[in-house]
Amino acid sequence: MPQRRIGMFGGAFDPPHIAHVALARAAVEQLKLDELRIFPTGKAWHKSTDLTPAQHRLALAQIAFERLPNTVVDDRELLRPGPTYTIDTLRELAAEHPKAELFIVMGQDQAVQFQRWKDWEAIARMAVICVAARAHAESVDSSDASALAGLPQNARVCTIELPHMPESATEVRAMVAHGEGIAHMVPPGVARYIDTHNLYTPA
Numbered sequence: 001m002p003q004r005r006i007g008m009f010g011g012a013f014d015p016p017h018i019a020h021v022a023l024a025r026a027a028v029e030q031l032k033l034d035e036l037r038i039f040p041t042g043k044a045w046h047k048s049t050d051l052t053p054a055q056h057r058l059a060l061a062q063i064a065f066e067r068l069p070n071t072v073v074d075d076r077e078l079l080r081p082g083p084t085y086t087i088d089t090l091r092e093l094a095a096e097h098p099k100a101e102l103f104i105v106m107g108q109d110q111a112v113q114f115q116r117w118k119d120w121e122a123i124a125r126m127a128v129i130c131v132a133a134r135a136h137a138e139s140v141d142s143s144d145a146s147a148l149a150g151l152p153q154n155a156r157v158c159t160i161e162l163p164h165m166p167e168s169a170t171e172v173r174a175m176v177a178h179g180e181g182i183a184h185m186v187p188p189g190v191a192r193y194i195d196t197h198n199l200y201t202p203a
């Protein structure tokens with residue numbers, strides 16, 4: 001029986017936007033994943049600002065990713081007390097799927113911060129590090145001067161090809177706060193949920 005290929009894609013998803021969805025779809029297709037688990041983060045150790053309440057971010061993630069094949073939104077980080085660390089979730093996945101090959105999917109912004117993550121060396125040993133390569137950007141390689149330079153020589157790094165997509169959650173929140181339309185930035189269901197629940201609007 002072929003080894004199962006399981007991906008992990010974490011983030012605040014506050015809110016999830018079309019670049020998040022495009023990266024998830026590209027990861028499933030290009031990495032030939034049997035399953036991609038989407039993890040809305042709990043209490044993010046690296047975020048200085050408060051996140052939108054967990055129940056809303058979970059609902060937004062479920063709406064954003066529900067139509068993607070081989071994709072499951074996993075709420076375990078939202079339920080975990082204390083700060084959220086990728087290494088804890090990765091170890092749980094490895095214990096649940098001891099024979100699977102594990103992949104961590106991240107955008108360029110996360111890759112830049114990767115060596116600040118807790119136990120990042122262990123993460124690099126346990127999973128293939130897969131980074132979205134923006135259009136016209138050089139491919140990510142563990143030996144180049146990229147964001148992932150400095151990884152152990154035996155670290156497995158791969159590139160996920162993705163068109164240049166400038167969307168960011170920060171920009172989406174700012175647009176909502178200023179009363180601007182976001183239909184071109186987020187999936188339709190996400191836009192409706194934000195409007196229905198008055199998310200990101202000034203108090």
